[in-house]
Amino acid sequence: MDYNESKYGQIAEANFLKGYNCTQSVFLAFSDLHGMDQKTAARLSSSFGAGMGRLREVCGTVSGMFLVAGILYGYEDPKDYQGKKEHYGRIQELAHAFEEENGSIVCRELLGLNKKKDEPTPEQRTEEYYKKRPCGKLVYLAAAIMEQYIKEHPLEDQ
16 A cells, blocks of 8 residues: 555654654654643653563554554443454554554564663664664554554544
8 A cells, every 4th residue: 555645644753753752753643633632642652662661562653553543443341342342453454554564563573673672771863863763664654554544434523
């Protein structure tokens, strides 16, 4: 699928270049749809960057998509089995779309790292950092995939 010219992808990538982590970048890009204030949205999504706190597990961009999907389409009743089933299907669909484009949804695999856990100290965001990491592209792509999903599944009044 062609994800060029994504409004939300551009916003997410700009967020990343401002210094937000990958999850924050995607989640904050959709603030106009989820309506959460920036401070709360940034804090809520802060733990998931770098594959969940630099554990290098699920890519933070994917976690960002999942947070957007949850706030826009998620279920709230713990007994809503059908809603839970539909939502988990949605999450798997989003993950599959990302994996189809990148070969994985796992941070360390996307970055070509051979160890799971990383030091908790994030790298400084320098020009060199941005050159060696695919993260800006991945942030854009995750937001574009989410944007396409929303276009194909219009939001109902909630």
